[in-house]
Amino acid sequence: MGLVAKNKHTNELVYIFDYKNPRSELKKDDLLCHLCGGELIIKAGLVRIKHFSHKPNSPCSCDYERHPESEEHLFFKRLIATQLSSEFEEYLNAKPLLEYPVHEVHRVADIVFAFPSGWLVAHEIQLSSITTEQLERRTNDYRNAGVDVIWWLGKSADTETNRQWLYKNYGECYTLDWDEVHKICTEND
Ligand SMILES: [Zn+2]
Numbered sequence: 001m002g003l004v005a006k007n008k009h010t011n012e013l014v015y016i017f018d019y020k021n022p023r024s025e026l027k028k029d030d031l032l033c034h035l036c037g038g039e040l041i042i043k044a045g046l047v048r049i050k051h052f053s054h055k056p057n058s059p060c061s062c063d064y065e066r067h068p069e070s071e072e073h074l075f076f077k078r079l080i081a082t083q084l085s086s087e088f089e090e091y092l093n094a095k096p097l098l099e100y101p102v103h104e105v106h107r108v109a110d111i112v113f114a115f116p117s118g119w120l121v122a123h124e125i126q127l128s129s130i131t132t133e134q135l136e137r138r139t140n141d142y143r144n145a146g147v148d149v150i151w152w153l154g155k156s157a158d159t160e161t162n163r164q165w166l167y168k169n170y171g172e173c174y175t176l177d178w179d180e181v182h183k184i185c186t187e188n189d
Contacts, residue, residue, distance in 0.1 A: 003074060004099045005052045006034040015098065016042070016050050017078050035062035035101055035108065049074045064101055066108040072155070072178050073110075076125045079181070080152065081111045084123070094121075104145035107138070112147065120147045125176065126157040132165040139170070152176050 005014045007030050019025045022042050031040050031052070038058060044050040049071050054060050069077075081096040093116050100112035102122070109122040122142050126135075135151065142149045151166055153159075154176035166173035 002052055002069065002099045003078060004034050005031040005040050006037075008032045013097075016052060017082075019050075022050055033060055033062070034099070035064065036060050049078075062101070062108075064106045064108045066099075070127065073125055073127055076127075076152065076154065076176055076181070077110050080123055080125070084113070102142060102145050102147055105141040107141060109142065109147070109149075122147050122149045123152060124149055125152045125154070127153075127155040127176075129156040129159075130162065132162060135162065135166065136169070150174065154178060 003016050005016070006012070007014055009030060013034055014026065014031060016022050022044060026042070032038065033040055033052075033054060038054055038061060040052045041055060042050065043053050051074055077098060081098055084096070085091040085094065091113060094113035097112045097114055098110070100109045100122070101107075102109055102112075110125050111123045113121045113123065115121070124138065139149045139151075150172070151170075152174045153162055153166075155178065158175050163173055163175070
């Protein structure tokens with residue numbers, strides 16, 4: 001499940017959160033998975049975060065490694081993609097690309113910011129538990145493809161060990177507090 005689809009006529013990416021009523025504004029047969037070209041459905045409850053999904057009987061045939069995505073994961077992905085440039089000046093001219101396939105390493109990054117100069121920086125959100133070995137392997141994969149990585153840890157992934165390890169090895173890590181962030185965002189809606 002994800003926030004991105006592709007218009008099969010124009011090949012343009014479609015971000016579901018750009019549409020207030022995606023079911024009325026997007027034509028059913030126009031949308032395909034941007035990774036595998038498979039058919040998608042829209043899942044949009046009354047409260048749930050709207051997202052695209054493959055049909056249960058025809059899952060994504062793209063074998064790239066990606067996280068299982070919870071509601072919280074989708075929420076943070078959208079938040080970082082849309083808000084980072086208002087918090088960090090260097091991101092003002094960077095274009096957020098959600099669910100970006102990094103072909104060299106067969107991974108789908110949560111968000112890649114593309115700078116006009118050509119640099120790519122991945123922002124990875126990790127909420128389920130992860131070891132420092134896995135963090136290192138994923139970071140090295142991206143860096144080998146020429147893409148730097150910034151980690152956002154929340155929930156089970158936000159452990160003292162992971163924080164310390166990221167600070168020590170990469171100099172920074174960011175944390176996401178679901179209860180706090182969700183409260184602030186809901187109040188501002
Ligand atoms: Zn797919």
